[in-house]
Amino acid sequence: MAGYAPVVEVCSTMSAYDRWRLGVERCVVVPTMGALHRGHASLMEAARRARPEWPIVVTVFVNPTQFSEAADFERYPKTLDADAALCRDAGAACVLAPSAAEVYPRGPLAGVPPLPAVATRPGLEDRFRPGHFAGVCQVVRRLFEMTRPHAAIFGEKDWQQLQVIRAMVRELDLGVEIVASPTVREADGLAMSSRNRFLTAEDRTHGLALSRALREASQERTVARAEERMAVVLSGLDVEYAVIRDAESLEAWREGRPGRALIAARVGSVRLIDNAAWHPRDA
Numbered sequence: 001m002a003g004y005a006p007v008v009e010v011c012s013t014m015s016a017y018d019r020w021r022l023g024v025e026r027c028v029v030v031p032t033m034g035a036l037h038r039g040h041a042s043l044m045e046a047a048r049r050a051r052p053e054w055p056i057v058v059t060v061f062v063n064p065t066q067f068s069e070a071a072d073f074e075r076y077p078k079t080l081d082a083d084a085a086l087c088r089d090a091g092a093a094c095v096l097a098p099s100a101a102e103v104y105p106r107g108p109l110a111g112v113p114p115l116p117a118v119a120t121r122p123g124l125e126d127r128f129r130p131g132h133f134a135g136v137c138q139v140v141r142r143l144f145e146m147t148r149p150h151a152a153i154f155g156e157k158d159w160q161q162l163q164v165i166r167a168m169v170r171e172l173d174l175g176v177e178i179v180a181s182p183t184v185r186e187a188d189g190l191a192m193s194s195r196n197r198f199l200t201a202e203d204r205t206h207g208l209a210l211s212r213a214l215r216e217a218s219q220e221r222t223v224a225r226a227e228e229r230m231a232v233v234l235s236g237l238d239v240e241y242a243v244i245r246d247a248e249s250l251e252a253w254r255e256g257r258p259g260r261a262l263i264a265a266r267v268g269s270v271r272l273i274d275n276a277a278w279h280p281r282d283a
């Protein structure tokens, strides 16, 4: 464990955070929307592994500008006390849970940065959640401005988000190292998500098709066959996409490039996403 006390400072205002930050030379930030689970704890472990000497700051902010559906925003779970306890147990030094007024002092419409191509061209999350990446880029850039980190951790579960943030940081030269952390799964293979709590037992069983489709796609040697195989495994679900793409640009995959299998499907009242590396040479 790094050389800071196993207590967590919870700051709900920027003046409290700025006081804490004064004594800190460098920090690593884990941006979250709260409702934390084991997957988030693993992001904090990744932070500690990447930069053992830097204190970990966890931001908890349910960002209204990245939700395409008002109902999804309204029902997003808010569990700050439990979140702070999880952050403390996972070795975070500080939790910043700011108000919307502090995050967006000029209003929620101000400050959307230019979006990288990977946020608008692939026809994946950008197609099914219009406006989502404008909100994500806006809030991530703002949270970086507020917390002033030297590194930040993002989960691979939101694969397109990870590529969008990497591209934004590069294109805007934000000077923050982006570290990716692998998806954490339940024992049955379901990728962990704060929204899984809304799945019924039956939905949960149906939701296992996503990780099964990814496993089966990894056994195929061509994009067409891998996509067909995913479509078969996912038949019966309300599938938005199940595709093989270039792992970085998320555009069409070409021989020699790293590939990624990506799925989004609605199961009951929940939209599930999942992804995995795809290497035809391994098939």
Ligand code: PAF
Binding pocket: 031, 032, 033, 061, 063, 066, 136, 139, 140, 158, 161
């Ligand atoms: O991945 C998330 O939880 C959110 O999109 C993020 C990065 C915290 C921005 O609100």
